[in-house]
Amino acid sequence: MDPENNAEVPDMLENPQQEVAAAVVTQLEASAEPEKPAAAEGEEKEPPVVNSGGDASGTNTAAPIQAHLHRNSPEAEPPVPVAVPEVSEPVPEAALPTQEAPVPPTQEEPAPPEQPQEPQPPSSEKIQEEVVKEALTQNGGEKTEASTEKLAEVSVQKQGNEAETARPAEPKKEDEPEVSAKSSEAVPDKEATVPSADSLAFPILKHEKTKNALRASRTLVVIRGLPGSGKTFLSRALAETYKDRCAVFCADDYADNGDRGTDVHKALDEAVVACCVDAASALVVVDDTNHTQERLARLGEMAREHGMVAVFLEPRTEWRTDIARLAKLAGRKPAAVAAVKRQLDEVRLPLFFGWFLLTPAQDRLRSAGNDFLTALDGVKKNAVGSSVNEGQEVPLEQYFKSKRSFHCTTKFCDYGKAEGAKDYAQKPAVLEFYGSVFDLTVSALFVTPRTFGARVSLTEEQLALWPSDAEKEAEPSVPGAASLPTGSRAHVTLGCAEGVAAVQTGLDLLEILVLQQVEPVTELELGSLRFYGEGRWMLELKEPMCAAACFSSFYKRRGLSHEQGKKDSKKKKSCAIL
Numbered sequence: 001m002d003p004e005n006n007a008e009v010p011d012m013l014e015n016p017q018q019e020v021a022a023a024v025v026t027q028l029e030a031s032a033e034p035e036k037p038a039a040a041e042g043e044e045k046e047p048p049v050v051n052s053g054g055d056a057s058g059t060n061t062a063a064p065i066q067a068h069l070h071r072n073s074p075e076a077e078p079p080v081p082v083a084v085p086e087v088s089e090p091v092p093e094a095a096l097p098t099q100e101a102p103v104p105p106t107q108e109e110p111a112p113p114e115q116p117q118e119p120q121p122p123s124s125e126k127i128q129e130e131v132v133k134e135a136l137t138q139n140g141g142e143k144t145e146a147s148t149e150k151l152a153e154v155s156v157q158k159q160g161n162e163a164e165t166a167r168p169a170e171p172k173k174e175d176e177p178e179v180s181a182k183s184s185e186a187v188p189d190k191e192a193t194v195p196s197a198d199s200l201a202f203p204i205l206k207h208e209k210t211k212n213a214l215r216a217s218r219t220l221v222v223i224r225g226l227p228g229s230g231k232t233f234l235s236r237a238l239a240e241t242y243k244d245r246c247a248v249f250c251a252d253d254y255a256d257n258g259d260r261g262t263d264v265h266k267a268l269d270e271a272v273v274a275c276c277v278d279a280a281s282a283l284v285v286v287d288d289t290n291h292t293q294e295r296l297a298r299l300g301e302m303a304r305e306h307g308m309v310a311v312f313l314e315p316r317t318e319w320r321t322d323i324a325r326l327a328k329l330a331g332r333k334p335a336a337v338a339a340v341k342r343q344l345d346e347v348r349l350p351l352f353f354g355w356f357l358l359t360p361a362q363d364r365l366r367s368a369g370n371d372f373l374t375a376l377d378g379v380k381k382n383a384v385g386s387s388v389n390e391g392q393e394v395p396l397e398q399y400f401k402s403k404r405s406f407h408c409t410t411k412f413c414d415y416g417k418a419e420g421a422k423d424y425a426q427k428p429a430v431l432e433f434y435g436s437v438f439d440l441t442v443s444a445l446f447v448t449p450r451t452f453g454a455r456v457s458l459t460e461e462q463l464a465l466w467p468s469d470a471e472k473e474a475e476p477s478v479p480g481a482a483s484l485p486t487g488s489r490a491h492v493t494l495g496c497a498e499g500v501a502a503v504q505t506g507l508d509l510l511e512i513l514v515l516q517q518v519e520p521v522t523e524l525e526l527g528s529l530r531f532y533g534e535g536r537w538m539l540e541l542k543e544p545m546c547a548a549a550c551f552s553s554f555y556k557r558r559g560l561s562h563e564q565g566k567k568d569s570k571k572k573k574s575c576a577i578l
């Protein structure tokens with residue numbers, strides 16, 4: 001009990017600053033209470049209490065403050081500034097004011113244990129005393145209410161300033177992990193393993209015309225290269241470009257414990273064939289080293305069997321030929337990587353380069369060719385016949401063995417053995433346009449006793465991919481061929497007689513162009529038909545056909561020599577001119 005105002009007073013807080021704040025707030029709350037109604041008759045009246053200012057009121061504003069100042073006066077017990085303990089003694093709920101009292105800054109963030117303890121600034125107690133004095137000078141209802149608001153405002157503001165002044169500056173902890181992370185991630189040559197943007201500068205990824213054409217057709221993309229050279233990076237770029245129209249098959253996914261034997265290729269091929277049969281994907285990607293001629297030939301056969309065009313790509317990363325770095329990236333021995341590189345270099349050049357017609361263009365050209373053979377049969381009976389059964393007429397559609405896929409050869413390389421093959425492969429146009437889709441113009445169809453083909457008229461851009469000596473090479477077989485314009489030999493083989501190699505088609509075309517027509521022109525629905533003697537016919541199309549074709553390359557299994565086919569065509573002629 002407080003002997004002066006007969007009110008219960010809670011135990012004083014141990015912190016002098018908290019005691020002052022609690023006493024002041026308690027006094028102000030009491031002064032703000034409404035006056036009690038007059039006592040009823042018979043009730044004992046409470047004697048008025050005279051405050052320090054001589055006013056008679058229902059509350060005593062000076063007694064508890066004077067008592068507190070007396071207890072905390074310098075003569076009684078001078079306050080010693082100490083650090084607030086981490087766990088403070090809980091304050092009874094009765095001692096807490098209804099208005100939230102400001103918390104001293106030392107309770108929010110205690111000083112770090114490793115730093116020397118700093119004493120509290122003496123301004124804290126002075127601030128409390130100044131606030132109390134200012135409150136004591138305000139009396140009356142309105143003034144007391146105003147003093148309460150001012151007390152709270154001044155107390156919070158001054159203690160906030162005190163907290164900013166007394167609180168030691170701390171380093172920004174959020175920045176420290178970032179600095180340490182950057183220093184720990186500085187791995188040598190890490191950036192060098194990320195392929196540059198130029199490594200993806202393939203027409204199949206960059207040219208809109210090529211991408212649109214391949215989305216509407218079906219293509220088998222064979223990625224080949226050394227381990228760690230960026231094949232997976234390239235296959236992922238293709239999958240991202242063609243999205244749901246692309247299926248990627250990686251040989252590593254079919255290897256058990258790193259064993260990449262025949263069983264791996266068998267399982268891989270079965271998966272690829274199943275995808276080709278399903279025909280849901282326009283682009284089928286095979287990711288493997290593919291460093292042997294047999295492997296490349298097998299994948300090319302798979303493409304042709306399903307009417308697809310095969311495109312062979314190699315990564316263009318800066319380190320694709322660096323044996324030491326590749327061995328480190330792939331986790332293999334340098335000798336093993338070097339052995340794969342030797343095999344890869346042996347078949348770096350294909351059997352030949354050329355334009356390979358996309359599936360829709362093949363279908364249209366095959367249909368036009370069949371119409372031409374039917375019309376020719378009706379014009380000239382027994383224009384060409386078979387010597388197997390003499391005198392027996394054979395329809396031209398059966399006489400010529402149709403090709404499974406159509407292409408226009410540009411340069412025969414024989415895997416680098418042919419003359420000028422390496423120079424041709426390094427031409428800027430060849431490197432730039434490999435994998436691009438062109439619109440070839442089929443201007444005529446022709447037939448000889450040995451071959452059935454379509455003449456292709458090249459544009460200036462396409463002539464950049466045509467060898468300048470293609471017609472000159474045929475001079476020994478076709479006199480006068482060297483005098484023909486460049487590109488005259490460009491053709492698509494549609495079919496050959498039994499035992500005749502496809503290379504003969506281009507020579508037959510040059511023979512027709514050198515000769516003069518024998519009979520007057522016959523006008524057909526398809527165009528103008530001309531006869532050049534000895535069973536040679538050419539149909540100039542009224543409306544040239546546009547055939548989309550991809551500039552790519554071709555591989556064949558060993559033992560099937562291209563030159564052997566040329567010898568057979570001269571040795572065995574099963575055709576007779578009637």
